Every structure is written in structure tokens, then in C-alpha cells.
Amino acid sequence: MSEILRVENLKKSYDGFLAVNDVSFAVAKGELKALIGPNGAGKSTCFNMLMGQLRPTAGEVYLDGERITGKRPREIWRRGVGRTFQITGTYQSMSVIENVQMALMSHHKRIFSIAPRAWKLYRDEAMGFLDTVSMADQADRPCSVLAYGDLKRLELAIALCHRPRLLLMDEPTAGMAPSARIELMQLVADIVRDQGVSVLFTEHDMDVVFAHAHHIMVLNRGELIADGSATEVRNNPQVQEVYLGGGTLFKEDANA
Incomplete structure (x- = not known):
């Protein structure tokens, strides 16, 4: 598969402290890839550099072959x-x-079209995105009454409104009940399969990671220590040491 994202020797330093140190990896088109690691490993810092919230100290980021290093988030x-x-x-x-209509107005460059009739704009299109995330039946409910898992689904619908080629998801199941986590990541996996969107996500729930990720990367103290299949990462001694101080990281399943 061809690459949608390539990261080369990415670094972020704060007064001499390397939060991310010489990280290189790629995400293929149509791939669901996980970036895991202990708290403070550098995952969010890495994401913020990919999306332009932080400027790298060194290194390059390419989207489909185009250099995007240091560009602003909106670009x-x-x-x-x-x-x-x-x-x-x-x-x-x-x-x-x-909420979805607002995202679509931004996508269609009509964000300044706020007017008494703005509520009619892109309603059918918005319903299509809500149907994708199984939220169409809650279209007219106020967000203030939604369960947290439904808010996560809504956020995914909003992110999809711009029809991204690459979707970065920072701990998508954080704060959700176990059953809701499984449902949300299965939904993401279905979108990857059906729409060809590439997804790079961080996650602390290892059941979610090993059940859905095509490939897994592991960060520790700002350095990438593993990048491979679930089986390769599960059996990597350095990864096992980071998570459990040795031993087996996760029980092998029948399909691994």
C-alpha cells in the first residue's frame, strides 16, 4: 500500500528536554494504525506536531508526498x-x-453565512454523516443531554464532514464504558474499510488496540521502540519491559 503520511526524524525539545526524539514512521492509505505508550511517552506531543499545533524542533512531516511541516492547523x-x-x-x-451543519458550513466555506435560515443549510448531508455514526435518530436532541459515548460519535461525524484522507484520533475511547469503546472502534474500523480513510490513533485501552489496529507503534520517553503487527509488538521484549517489567504483554488469541 502507498503512504498517506510519512514522518522523518521528528523531534520536539523543551529547554534541552526531548519530549519526542528522532521519531520516524509511515501510515499507509487505508490503514488503521495505533500509537501507544505510557503516560508522558510523547504521544500527544507527536500528534500536535503532525496537526500543526506545535512546531517541530527538527524533522519533517509529509502528507501524500507534500511537505506540511510547520504549517498552521487550518492549512x-x-x-x-x-x-x-x-x-x-x-x-x-x-x-x-x-453541530454537524456547522462543520459542513466550514467545509463548504460558508461559515459566515450565519442567518435566520442557516439551520436549513446542508441538513440532508448532515443526516448522512449522522447515519454513518448511528446518530441519525438523535439528530434534534441538544448536545447537553447526550451520553459521553454519543458525544464521541458526534465528534467523529464532525471530523468526517471535511472528508479527510487522514484522521488523527487522540484517545478516542477515553472516558467511555467498555462496551461503548468496542462499539466506537468497530465503527472506526468500518469507516476505514468502507471509505478508505487512514486513521492514526492513540489509546490506553490495550484490548481496543489489539482488537482493531492493523499495525501498532510504541513510544517510550519520546523514542519509538517498536513498530509492527500486533503479534510482533506483543512479543517485543522491550515493549513488555515498558508495560509490565518483563513477562508476556497480552494473552495470544487464536487469530494472532
């Missing part, structure tokens, strides 16, 4: 990179569908 977004965050950010005073 990167316009080039086809979407993102979801650990903490959801929706307009609580608006309904579910109005």
Missing part, C-alpha cells in the same frame, strides 16, 4: 487531515444536527 486541515481530541468539543447549546 493542514484543508489538505485533508482531520482530528478528534481526548476531550470532546461540541456546541452544547446546539442540537446534534446543528
